[in-house]
Amino acid sequence: MSKRARAVRWGVPVAAVAVVAAAVGTGPVIAAVRSDPSLPERTAEQLLADVARTWQNGRMPQMSGTIVETASLGLPALPGLTTPPGHAGASPVSLLSGSHQLKIWYAGEDRFRLMLPGEMSETDLIANGGTVWLWDSAANTATRLTTPEGHDHAAHTPFPTRSGLASPYATPDRLARQVLEAAGADTAISVGDAVTVAGRAAYQIVLTPKPADSLIKDIRVALDGEKLMPLRVQVYAKGAAEPVFEVGFESLSFTAPAPENFTFTPPPGAKVEQEAVSPPAGHRPREAAHAHDHDHDDHGRVVGSGWDSVLVTALPDLSGAKRDEDRHGGVDLAALLDGLEKAATPVSGEWGSGRLLRTKVVSILITDDGRLLAGAVTPQALYRAAGAKG
């Protein structure tokens, strides 16, 4: 066979690769081509007013969809951050790295189902009327969650309800103006280009921090053009083209979910438990700016305000903290902290000395006198905060 004929034959696999690449690429390309869906123009104030009006007048629409959370905070590979096999997405700390999927079926404030799929396992939160079940297939445990006496059940659902916004004097327009005024001091709020999220045209509100010390470039919230429901939140760091944190719908349909999703009976053979807690509220698109905080609210103290906030806390008491975390999904805090210290670089200055860990969006300073400072700010801001205390 001639050389030329051989070359032609080897063109076939090349063409096959091209066909596959084209098939994979078509989705994003189509999305890019229609990346500017046409929506009626609205200013930030009008948009916020409309959002407030929507939430005031009605509930969230019935829907089912898939939410994907992706974090690339630039954290070093720390023990406890990697997902143990069979528990994909089960640990809250594991959400800080990698990509996680969450499915949602929503029929009303007290009728919804959240599903965290794992490898040959599944975690479900199912609310049906007053009954809330937490199902963990890996542990074969069904936990019936009851809200403590005297608390309004609806206030504990992880979904925005009318209660917070429905006070009589807060008309939507007034609320929007108040939000803009309150934020105006250190945040620029604007309406960005319309985008397509999960196949739906969406407005984009861009929150840009004004302080120079902030590591966050902006936070973009995509609002469905028709239902004005948040579809996606993206956090961009300065100097990074890709979002460092993103949570949003991958697919979404505004149809009433099948009622079977909300009926749950503990299967035969499963352990059935009762626990009097409020359902976890951390599983939905929300203001991601808080996601990086190491919430040691028992000791923590916040220095500064707004985007410049720095959390100052004593290093956690490991013996107690470890036991507590073990109960909540097997995070070994001691190992985590140890890994954190190993990955950090030694620094010193007028404020003292310690170890600094820099990621794309968070700086963490562990001083030698046993304090931990963290914030979405430049190291210089941390040093100032450390010096201010000393």
Added chain:
Amino acid sequence: MSVREIVTPARPDARDGGTGPAATARTPEPGTWRGSGAGARHLTRLLASEIALTFRRPRNLAMLGVLAIVPVVIGVAVRVASESDAGGSIVGQIAGNGLTLTFAAFAVMMPIVLPLTVAVVAGDAVAGEAAQGTLRYLLVAPAGRTRLLLVKYVNVMVFCLAACAVVALSALAAGLVLFPAGPVTLLSGTTIPAAEALLRAGVVVLYATAGLAALGAVALAVSTLTEAPIGAVAASVVLVVVSQVLTAIPQVAAVRPILLTSWWGAFDEALRTPMAADRMGRGLFVFAAYALIFGSVAWSRLTSKDITA
């Protein structure tokens, strides 16, 4: 199985001429196979003889035997252990319901045992013939190479299906003998009747077959690149192991979506309510992409290489 067995001819009907339907089917006059009726008949006969050879080889039968034994071993182990406490995972649930053993068997065997058997059969497919010196007899007609490759691949797919079916049936039988049967609890905590569980087991079998057939295409492509069958088999197994390792390293999470191995486990979507077709659909797309790319590599290589042995 030994190296020796793979390399030495183990076929009952040697392919150096001889009589019988296999020999006549494999030496058609050039061009005739294109004619619709005769071509299709030749193709069918070639395929039938290929499948018969595959399922008559002692090595392949031994592998299918191992595949049948593993679910039984899992079942017995759980039966012995369940006296105390078997735990809550899918393996632990077998004790309560024998039908669950089918799903547990796939969860245990899909990562390495099943791929290993497919790598042996597909890796040996072309390189084995080359090593035996039978390949040139199969390729007397220039147009026959494409047809031969097609038959070889269909044969690999049939073996994939047979392997998965053996695992499922063995697990089903062992489960029904060792444990009580009844409504099955899915990962979502919902309970479905036994008949629907069998249906879902069928979905798992078909999905697993598709995943293994994609590996079969890779192994077949490797098989056309060498004349040492053991090399082709080893290379395919190494590819599987390397993919599994890559899947486990978080720092290279970006490559996960394009690895075969990360989609094999998606059969667990069949065990949720509602059945999540989207992830399995994406998995099938990846499998098809692998089959297309590596199938075309195998075709280019086989149709352009000089057959000297």
